[in-house]
Amino acid sequence: MKIAIAVDHQDNIQPGHFGEATTYKIYEGYGNLWQLVIVLDNTLKKFDEDKHGASGKGKGIVKLLAEEGIQAAVSKQFGKNINIVGKYFVPIITSINSVAxxxxxxxESMCNKIEQKDESEIKPLRIP
Structure with a gap:
């Protein structure tokens, strides 16, 4: 399984919306075994900034992450574009700061929930 974690400039999980991340850390693994595969710069961070919640930014980020085979997207918040993200990945909201x-x-139980999530359901999973 591959997940994308939205990260800020201090290497913490993005406190704002998923699309505002500085980078996306892509991890591959399952259960308690995770390995960093790649760090992607968010080249769309400033895209459509004058139009808050514009779909162009969400679609661009989905395309970027879909090329990596992502199954879940992690951030502290998602904006209006959660509807776009949720069509392709399981959105996960967390209150945790540290990626580790x-x-x-x-x-493993959370990974099972990600794998079994109904693709038509956009409601995010929450991990403390």
Missing amino acids: EFLEHLD
């Missing part, structure tokens, strides 16, 4: 700590919470 988040990965500790992403155990």
Whole structure:
């Protein structure tokens, strides 16, 4: 399984919306075993900034992450574009700051929930 974690300039999980991340850290694994595969710069961070919640930014980020085979997207918040993100990936909302700590919470049972999530359901999963 591959997940994209939205990260800010201090290497913490993005406190704002998913599309505002500085980078996306792509991890591959399952349960308690995760390995960083690639770090992608968010080249769309400033795209459509004058139109808050514009779909062009959401679609561009989905395309970027879909090329990496992502199954879930992690951030502290998602904006209006959660409807676009949710069509392609399982959105996960967390209150955890540290990427390492988040990965500790992403155990086998949570991975099973991601895999079994109904694709037509956009409601995000929550991991403390």
